[in-house]
Amino acid sequence: MVQKQGKENAFTRRGCKNTKSRKAIISLLEKAETPLSAEEIFLQLKEAGVSANLSTVYRNLELMESLGLAGKMVMNDGKARFEITGEGHKHHLxxxxxxxxxxxxxxxxxxxxKDVIDKTNFDITGHKLELxxxxxxCRKTE
Structure with missing residues (x-):
């Protein structure tokens, strides 16, 4: 995974300020075991004493996604969740x-x-799998 310092420097390399809330969001996403919603990030920032409103969290997540620092996935419940990007890619159940x-x-x-490339000569640049x-x-409680 790309080191935290590299992620933080990605802001300044692209002419963006490296604010306290951005550093805190990067830190939360790096520590999270599963992708987090903007609301979950907002609540965790609040608990940690980081001053940021929900719209700031959304704007920062959108910026991080556009810079390639965070990945966004929209769940079947309609909620977007975010995770830190790193080397390689992730798939989820x-x-x-x-x-x-x-x-x-x-x-x-x-x-x-590999089979798709062989059969179609398509230049695949990435993929994402959600099962x-x-x-x-939950099966136990059904």
């Missing part, structure tokens, strides 16, 4: 009941991607 997300630590798309279902905890 997503529970349709509790919306828990589990990162898949390998790429199940590699062989499919939806019901997690073991």
């Amino acid at each position: 997503i529970c349709t009941s509790c919306h828990k997300m589990i990162a898949i630590d390998f790429c199940p798309m590699e062989s499919l991607q 939806y279902g019901v997690c073991p905890e």
